[in-house]
Amino acid sequence: MPVVELAAVTKTYENKVAVHNLSLLIEPGQMFGLLGPNGAGKTSSIRMMMGITVPDSGKVSLFGKPFDRKSLNRVGYLPEERGLYRKMKVVDQLVFFGELHGISPQESRRRATDWAKRIEIADSLNMKTEELSKGMQQKIQFIASLLHDPDLIVMDEPFSGLDPVNATLLERTLIELKEQGKAIIFSTHRMDQVEKLCDTICLINKGEAVLSGKMREIKSRYERNRVIVEFEGDASFLKSAEIAEARNFSGHAEIRLLPQGNAQKLLHEASAVATIYRFEVIEPSLEEIFIQTVGGKSDA
Amino acid sequence: MRNLLLVARREYLEQIRGRAFRITTVLVPVLFLVLIGIMIFAGRSASGPKHLVIASNDAALAAEVRQQLAAGDQSKSRVDIQSPVNPQDRAMLVHRVRSKSIDGFLWIDAPAGQTPKATYESQSSGDFITDARLSAALNHAVVRRRLAATGIRVPDVDALLKNVDIDTLQVNKKGAEVKSNAMSSFWKGYAMAFLLSMTTMIYGMNVARSIIQEKTSRIFEVMLATAKPSDLLAGKLIGVGAVGLTQIAIWVAAVGAIGTSIAAPLLSGQLNLHFGWVEGILFPAYFVLGYLLYASLFAGLAASCETEQELQMYTPLAALPIWLSFALIVLVVNNPDSALSIAASLFPATAPIIMMLRVGSQMPPWWQFAASMAIMILSIWGVLWVSSRLYRVGILMYGKRATLPELVRWLRYS
Numbered sequence: 001m002p003v004v005e006l007a008a009v010t011k012t013y014e015n016k017v018a019v020h021n022l023s024l025l026i027e028p029g030q031m032f033g034l035l036g037p038n039g040a041g042k043t044s045s046i047r048m049m050m051g052i053t054v055p056d057s058g059k060v061s062l063f064g065k066p067f068d069r070k071s072l073n074r075v076g077y078l079p080e081e082r083g084l085y086r087k088m089k090v091v092d093q094l095v096f097f098g099e100l101h102g103i104s105p106q107e108s109r110r111r112a113t114d115w116a117k118r119i120e121i122a123d124s125l126n127m128k129t130e131e132l133s134k135g136m137q138q139k140i141q142f143i144a145s146l147l148h149d150p151d152l153i154v155m156d157e158p159f160s161g162l163d164p165v166n167a168t169l170l171e172r173t174l175i176e177l178k179e180q181g182k183a184i185i186f187s188t189h190r191m192d193q194v195e196k197l198c199d200t201i202c203l204i205n206k207g208e209a210v211l212s213g214k215m216r217e218i219k220s221r222y223e224r225n226r227v228i229v230e231f232e233g234d235a236s237f238l239k240s241a242e243i244a245e246a247r248n249f250s251g252h253a254e255i256r257l258l259p260q261g262n263a264q265k266l267l268h269e270a271s272a273v274a275t276i277y278r279f280e281v282i283e284p285s286l287e288e289i290f291i292q293t294v295g296g297k298s299d300a
Numbered sequence: 301m302r303n304l305l306l307v308a309r310r311e312y313l314e315q316i317r318g319r320a321f322r323i324t325t326v327l328v329p330v331l332f333l334v335l336i337g338i339m340i341f342a343g344r345s346a347s348g349p350k351h352l353v354i355a356s357n358d359a360a361l362a363a364e365v366r367q368q369l370a371a372g373d374q375s376k377s378r379v380d381i382q383s384p385v386n387p388q389d390r391a392m393l394v395h396r397v398r399s400k401s402i403d404g405f406l407w408i409d410a411p412a413g414q415t416p417k418a419t420y421e422s423q424s425s426g427d428f429i430t431d432a433r434l435s436a437a438l439n440h441a442v443v444r445r446r447l448a449a450t451g452i453r454v455p456d457v458d459a460l461l462k463n464v465d466i467d468t469l470q471v472n473k474k475g476a477e478v479k480s481n482a483m484s485s486f487w488k489g490y491a492m493a494f495l496l497s498m499t500t501m502i503y504g505m506n507v508a509r510s511i512i513q514e515k516t517s518r519i520f521e522v523m524l525a526t527a528k529p530s531d532l533l534a535g536k537l538i539g540v541g542a543v544g545l546t547q548i549a550i551w552v553a554a555v556g557a558i559g560t561s562i563a564a565p566l567l568s569g570q571l572n573l574h575f576g577w578v579e580g581i582l583f584p585a586y587f588v589l590g591y592l593l594y595a596s597l598f599a600g601l602a603a604s605c606e607t608e609q610e611l612q613m614y615t616p617l618a619a620l621p622i623w624l625s626f627a628l629i630v631l632v633v634n635n636p637d638s639a640l641s642i643a644a645s646l647f648p649a650t651a652p653i654i655m656m657l658r659v660g661s662q663m664p665p666w667w668q669f670a671a672s673m674a675i676m677i678l679s680i681w682g683v684l685w686v687s688s689r690l691y692r693v694g695i696l697m698y699g700k701r702a703t704l705p706e707l708v709r710w711l712r713y714s
Contacts (some may be wrong), residue, residue, distance in 0.1 A: 036539035050524070050525045051524075051525075052521065052524045052525060069528065072525060072526060075525070077521075077522065079518075079522060079525070080521075081518035081521050082518060082519065083514075083517050083518035083519030083521060083522055083523075084517065084519060084522075085314070085517070085519060086513075086517055087314060088314065088316070094703075096306065096310055096527070097522075100303055100306055100523075100526040100527060101526060102302075135404040141522070144522070145522075190468050
């Protein structure tokens, strides 16, 4: 049973089409990357999943049933626009959010304490939100979205504004949750993060899905025509007939092969004139796939 | 419903625990007392001791005017008589006024067999209290003299001119006569109307400010993923309204506890204010209705604004009915049963304040209460309908001020 299903969903604001005919399916235990440049329609899609806005046409289903607000008790949401009550104590705030999801105040408090220890922010529980740094507030909001043990976790740009240490901490937490069978939607314009964490993606541009499916399958559809060579000696092999474009950074060369170019032939040519330390045929990055797909014509 | 109550409880507790609540709870009554004190002090100072000169060639008339002034004067003014006088004396008196050695002088020309002519010159052109006192004293003296001239004996003249006090009685609903006081009726109505307008404005604005703050802090996105916009708005209105009722209850309890010792001397005598159980029911009822009307209006306004500064631009417009109510005070207190008074007490925006003023002077028939409350409830429903739609869309709109056509579109979206 899919956790989330959008079927031909369309949403228009004033004269702007935010989402057009978008369909996607998210299964339990999946880390789903919703990708696209700023203004592509990611947040609009998420808002429809959360019932914050209603689609003009199409259907939204959660946990195998047409959208119903009761289902939201099984959803954890970290929106792109972070927001906490500034004057409230952190722990009171977390208890309040827990109660809104139907958890008793005592249980909410216990879970808030456990989570705060887990993501190393226990010292801040009795502080007022306005006394915390932006990164710390983000961690509190992260807890607020997970306190009720949701089956679907929606994270809109979860790592923006976090330092690398805390970003890694939250990344690890998300991976653990995925391993527990939670479905995670991870929306971002940072393709490198999605590449690292997600197993399934949907690439949106100007409100439309331009690419979707399993990450491996998508990548396998694209040719492995990029080569990294680390070498010492004569660099004349970089003028080979197999190469479309090559850049040499003092013994570290990044090469793009011609469509019919042969990597094995190039390896032979290179090893004949230079000492090769590394020769790697790499798959295209998500960013390259995106640029290739939309022709570099995004709004970002 | 559960979420609505949770939102209301959070709103209530946050405001009750806030510094602003503690400060206003203490400061407002203190400011009230200070204000009343200043008014009493200013009233006494306005009729304070003065140094006046009565100048006339008719020494007897001047003496009689002085006697009349002294009879009704509790401020121990000093009144000198200058008689006889000539034009140079008048110039001298003007000089004394200018040099502030006297406060003013009354110049009486009293040619034999003619009506006297009098002029009062003083440092202040707006000293209407002294003006009125002098006028009354002079007229009394002249009438006394004219009566005496007809041959009536002086003691009889005094008996004829003796002042008569009027006792005010009010006929109540049962037809019984009860002692009343026009001033106390006015002050009672005024006090209730003032408190009501102040609290509805303060708490209406609190709702608006709270919405703007939540909009600025971007909390809505999280909240909307757990609660319906209608629950959020209703919870906020109930929570903030409960804070208002709590504050009023604290003030009432404080007046009950310490008021008897402090306020009793102040409110007895001429300002003999009595609040019965009818006011005890009507006041909170009209507070709740008035608050809900204004708070719903402010909520709609706030949802379509970006900043508190922007909201403040619209506040005078929203407060217009309150100003209108106060502009009608004299009419309503003097003619509580006039068509305009009744219309104003049924018009939802002015109903709470005007009704309180009418209750102060004459208890309106019960059907008018029922009608005004029914009209208010319908109006609240209408305003809430519009505001909740503006709220639903407006709280997610950031970055730019909504134009009127946009607001109309927001109403259509929901």
